[in-house]
Amino acid sequence: MLAQDLISVVVRFHDIAKLEELEQCIFSVCLQNIEQLELVVVVKNFDQPKLAAVESTCAQQPWLHSPTVKIIDCSTADGGDTRALALKSGIEAATGRYLAFLDHDDVVYHDCYATLKNLLHESKAIVAFGRTRLAVTKNVNGNSYNVAKKKWFFWGDSRRDLWKGNFIVIHSYMIDRDRLPVPLAIDTSFSRLEDYALLLKLSVEGEFVKTEDIVCEYRIPFGHELCEEAFDMPCQLSEAQKLEYGIWHLNTEKLNSLKEGLRVNMSLEQFSELMDELAQLKTERARLYERLAHSDEVWSKHLEEAELLSFRLLRQGHAAVAKPGILRETVKHVRTFRKFFKKSEQQSEKLD
Amino acid sequence: MRVALGIVTYNNPLAQIQQLLNSISLCSAVLKEKAELVIFVVDNGEDSSAHFQNWQDNYKDQGFSIVSLTSQGNVGFGAGMNRLMETAFNEHNCSYFICVNPDGVFHRLAIERMLETQAQFGPCLVEARQFPEEHPKQYDPESFDTPWTSGACLMIPAQIYAQIGGFDDRFFMYMEDVDLSWRARCANFPTKLCHDAYFGHQVIGRKPSGKIEKMIFVSARALAAKWHAKAFQQWVEEQMLERKFFESREQMPALINNFSVPDNASSVVNFEHHFTFSQARWE
Numbered sequence: 001m002l003a004q005d006l007i008s009v010v011v012r013f014h015d016i017a018k019l020e021e022l023e024q025c026i027f028s029v030c031l032q033n034i035e036q037l038e039l040v041v042v043v044k045n046f047d048q049p050k051l052a053a054v055e056s057t058c059a060q061q062p063w064l065h066s067p068t069v070k071i072i073d074c075s076t077a078d079g080g081d082t083r084a085l086a087l088k089s090g091i092e093a094a095t096g097r098y099l100a101f102l103d104h105d106d107v108v109y110h111d112c113y114a115t116l117k118n119l120l121h122e123s124k125a126i127v128a129f130g131r132t133r134l135a136v137t138k139n140v141n142g143n144s145y146n147v148a149k150k151k152w153f154f155w156g157d158s159r160r161d162l163w164k165g166n167f168i169v170i171h172s173y174m175i176d177r178d179r180l181p182v183p184l185a186i187d188t189s190f191s192r193l194e195d196y197a198l199l200l201k202l203s204v205e206g207e208f209v210k211t212e213d214i215v216c217e218y219r220i221p222f223g224h225e226l227c228e229e230a231f232d233m234p235c236q237l238s239e240a241q242k243l244e245y246g247i248w249h250l251n252t253e254k255l256n257s258l259k260e261g262l263r264v265n266m267s268l269e270q271f272s273e274l275m276d277e278l279a280q281l282k283t284e285r286a287r288l289y290e291r292l293a294h295s296d297e298v299w300s301k302h303l304e305e306a307e308l309l310s311f312r313l314l315r316q317g318h319a320a321v322a323k324p325g326i327l328r329e330t331v332k333h334v335r336t337f338r339k340f341f342k343k344s345e346q347q348s349e350k351l352d
Numbered sequence: 353m354r355v356a357l358g359i360v361t362y363n364n365p366l367a368q369i370q371q372l373l374n375s376i377s378l379c380s381a382v383l384k385e386k387a388e389l390v391i392f393v394v395d396n397g398e399d400s401s402a403h404f405q406n407w408q409d410n411y412k413d414q415g416f417s418i419v420s421l422t423s424q425g426n427v428g429f430g431a432g433m434n435r436l437m438e439t440a441f442n443e444h445n446c447s448y449f450i451c452v453n454p455d456g457v458f459h460r461l462a463i464e465r466m467l468e469t470q471a472q473f474g475p476c477l478v479e480a481r482q483f484p485e486e487h488p489k490q491y492d493p494e495s496f497d498t499p500w501t502s503g504a505c506l507m508i509p510a511q512i513y514a515q516i517g518g519f520d521d522r523f524f525m526y527m528e529d530v531d532l533s534w535r536a537r538c539a540n541f542p543t544k545l546c547h548d549a550y551f552g553h554q555v556i557g558r559k560p561s562g563k564i565e566k567m568i569f570v571s572a573r574a575l576a577a578k579w580h581a582k583a584f585q586q587w588v589e590e591q592m593l594e595r596k597f598f599e600s601r602e603q604m605p606a607l608i609n610n611f612s613v614p615d616n617a618s619s620v621v622n623f624e625h626h627f628t629f630s631q632a633r634w635e
Contacts, residue, residue, distance in 0.1 A: 024550065027459055028484045031552040033371070062375035062457050064367060107484040110554040133556075140493035143547055146486065149634040214556055217484060 002097040002177055006036045007113050010090030012083065013054065013104040014044040021105045022057055028107035030061040032114065037067035040093045042086040045075045084194035088186040097178050101195070102171040105219055109133075112215040116174035119209050126180055126206035127199075129173035130215030134230055138222040147222060148231050151214060162203050163259065166196040171216045173199075173208075181205055187258075192244075192251040197258055204262050355387045355463065356440035356449040357416075360432035363397035364454045371457050373411055375552075378460035380415030387467060389416035390444060392436040396426045419444070429503070430519030430528040437518045441510050449513065451506045451529075457552035458505075459483070465549040466507045469496065475512050476542040477533055480505035480551035487555075489630035491545040498545040499622060499630040500537075503529030505551035512541050520578070522608050527571035530629050531578065534621055538614040566597045570605060572627060577607040584623035 009029055013022050029039065041054055051071055058069045074082050074089045091099065098117055102108060112130065119128035134152035138145045156167030177184070182205065190197050202208075220226050223241070227233040237245070357376060361369065373391075380389050393404055404420035411418065421435060433451055440446040448470065450463070462480050469478045479501035491498035506529060508518075516535045519528040533543045560568070569592050576585035589601055598604050622629050 020548075023459070023461075024483070027550060027552065031457060031484070031554075033367070060378060060460055062371055062378055062460070064371045064374065109484055109556050138493070143493060145493035145547070146633065149488075 003036070003038075003095050004097050004178075006038055006096030007034055007098040007100065007117065007174070008038040008040055008094030008096030009100045009102055009113075010087065010094055011039065011041045011102050011104060012086045012090070013041055014082070014086075016046065016050045016053060018104060019053060019057060022054070024107055025102060025104050026058055026061055028109070029102065030063055031110055032108065032112060033064045034067075034113055035065045036096075037065065038070065038094060038096050039067045040070045040072060040090045042072045042074050042090045042093075044073070044082050044086065046073055081191045083192070084186055084188040084190045087194060087198070088188055091184050091186065097176065099175040099177055099184075100171065100173070106169075106171050106217060107219075108171055108216045109214060113174065115211055115213055115215060119211055120174065120176045123209040124179070124207065125176070125209035127168075127173050127175050127202055127208045128210070129168045129208060130211045130213050132169045132172045133214050133217045134226065135217050135219045136222055136224070136227055136231060136233065137219050148233070149217070150230060152218070152226075152230050154212075157210065162199060162208075166193075166199065168199055168208075169216065169218045170195040171218075175202065179206060190251055190254060192248045193255050197255055200255075200258060200262060353387045353448075354444065354446045355389050355467070356436070356444065356446040357389060357391045357452050358433050358436035358440065358449055359391060359393045359452050359454050360429055360436070361393065361395045361397060361400060361454045362426070366403065368455055369403070369407070372452070372454060373407060373414075375458040375460070376416055377411065377414040379458050379463040382460050382464050383415075383467075386464070389463070390440070390446065391416060391418045392421065392440050392444075393418060394421040394432050394436060395423045396428070396432050399423060428521060428524040430523050430525075431521035433503075434518040434521055437508070437513060441513055447510055449508045449510075451503050451508070453504045453553060455553065456482075456505055459550035459552070462505075462546075462549040462551055466546045469544055469546045469549075470507065470509060473542055473544055475509040476544050477501045477512065477536050478507040478544045478546050478549075480507075480549040481545060481547055482553045482555060483550040484552075485555045488632040488634050489628050490633060491547070493547070496544045496547060498543055499620075500530045500533035501543045501545070503532070504553055505549075508532075512536055512539075515539055516541075520608070523571050523574055524567065525571065526568045527575045531575055534579065534617070537620045538616055565595070566592075568627065569595070569597060573604065574608055576623065577609065578611045579617065579621050579623075580613050581621070581623040 011022075011025060011029075026039070029037070039058055041058065043051065043054060046054070051073065054071055055069070058067075058071075070093050072089050072093050074086045076082055076085070087101065090101070098113075098120070100113060100116070115130060116128040119125070131151060132153045133149055135149045136147045138147050153167040153169060153172075156162060156165070161167060175184070180202075184198070185201065186194065187197055188194075222233070223236040223238065225235050225237065225241075225245070228235040359369075359372070376389060376391065383389070395401075395404075401420065401422075404418065408418045408420070419439065421439065424435075437449050440449050448467070450466070452458075458480075466478050466480060470476065473496070479498070482502065482504060487502055489499060503519075516532075516539050518532070520531050521528075523531065537543055569588055573585055573588045573592070576582075576588060589604065592598055592604065593601070625631055
């Protein structure tokens with residue numbers, strides 16, 4: 001049973017040398033002033049003094065409402081990468097209906113959690129997300145210096161966009177676990193992109209709702225490959241970063257297989273409605289053809305596309321399971337067609 | 353050593369003040385014997401003396417004391433701070449005065465780190481780094497020099513106050529911190545940003561009301577006039593007319609015109625970047 005008003009924030013922290021970053025991360029959570037908050041900090045192979053340091057960092061914040069703090073040690077015998085395992089352990093320990101994630105080197109802006117929780121309340125979505133600011137930080141004599149910032153990852157809106165690439169960074173969204181049809185499952189075989197894999201899985205379970213408000217900051221080091229894309233700054237990858245991208249690409253292949261295998265849950269009733277709508281549109285088109293001397297290429301293209309895509313859906317053999325990308329496109333084409341249809345019909349009435 | 357924290361409130365929610373006091377309590381625990389914290393508070397809004405009394409009682413064992421001054425109404429930010437500063441420096445023998453916005457929250461190490469910056473570079477004006485979104489104006493990541501210091505959380509040493517005074521209280525609100533910083537720099541006191549002294553302060557997502565926007569423009573015009581920046585003043589006035597804050601230039605407030613601009617001001621004053629008064633690192 002999940003605590004209904006509780007927001008659980010899972011924070012991943014693996015290197016005690018970066019305690020200063022954790023300080024900022026937790027301070028940003030403290031500034032949210034959430035009345036019912038559970039902080040789940042997942043650490044990696046920490047001994048007692050390190051655990052005590054993390055505990056002290058969490059406790060010594062100017063909380064207006066003291067949160068419940070859980071520190072989970074996520075140990076592995078070989079000391080290998082545990083980011084996916086950390087997510088899994090954090091989720092298992094979290095008891096709140098609302099779930100958010102935050103890595104130790106990132107921060108959330110004021111009102112992030114209140115905004116996302118409100119969005120979930122006002123909708124039937126399973127995930128609420130906001131926009132992200134990208135910050136480039138440079139290490140100067142051991143001090144972190146922000147060189148540049150800008151709104152980034154703002155291009156995506158839909159499930160289809162998410163299919164193309166991840167635009168929802170891990171700390172920019174909140175999950176309503178009560179609305180999930182299945183429990184959250186983390187694939188621990190991912191050593192990178194585990195957050196994207198989770199989002200893709202979530203995207204087929206229900207709708208997402210978004211705000212254009214900037215809710216968080218995603219920090220990247222100077223020289224990161226995004227520097228070039230986002231800021232036109234030189235991309236100077238260190239050897240460690242090159243190795244990192246090698247691992248990243250290996251995980252990308254894994255992610256592509258995941259995409260292939262995912263299906264959108266859709267009831268037979270919903271599917272039948274969609275097919276009925278298409279059939280009705282076909283009739284309407286035929287009727288309009290008779291009334292108009294010409295066919296409008298734009299709107300007829302949309303209906304044809306929708307027909308083609310629905311045919312591909314049917315070919316999958318079972319109506320209740322459909323590919324999310326195709327489904328989304330079908331619905332989009334149907335809607336666009338309807339819009340153009342109405343316009344054309346009005347024109348035809350004027351002609352009459 | 354005694355460090356004053358000056359807070360001018362204006363109908364702030366009690367929870368906001370409570371969190372600020374919680375944060376000061378944590379700072380005090382970190383400082384221990386290094387510094388004694390004294391809060392000086394005055395209300396520019398509705399009478400809060402009952403709340404001030406409550407805070408004095410509730411926080412008496414938290415390592416700091418609270419001195420509240422009788423409200424003189426809404427006299428403006430700078431004038432309110434000046435009263436607190438005068439009391440802190442002249443009557444309570446404080447070594448430093450920190451202007452603190454009531455809607456901010458200290459990180460527990462913030463005051464200690466600001467004091468360390470004073471020890472390293474002082475006497476200087478030291479601002480805390482606003483968090484999580486900092487001010488985009490420039491600062492040197494090695495010397496921590498910054499063109500001006502924000503009054504949201506600003507440490508002023510007694511020596512600087514004695515030499516150049518406090519805020520120019522003819523600025524009702526906004527830009528008085530830019531003016532103080534320029535006066536300090538003209539008097540050869542550095543202005544520094546303490547990069548690891550975090551002061552939680554909401555900047556992103558706040559949409560300024562028309563009233564606040566007008567105040568910002570009025571102060572910018574006053575600053576321009578005071579520092580003899582005619583082109584900037586003209587630009588501000590055009591903006592104010594365009595935004596319909598005033599119907600004509602004649603309706604605009606009287607200007608500060610008795611300030612003698614120091615000879616070295618040209619190397620300090622910067623009106624080239626609109627209200628950032630410095631090249632901005634980002635928009």
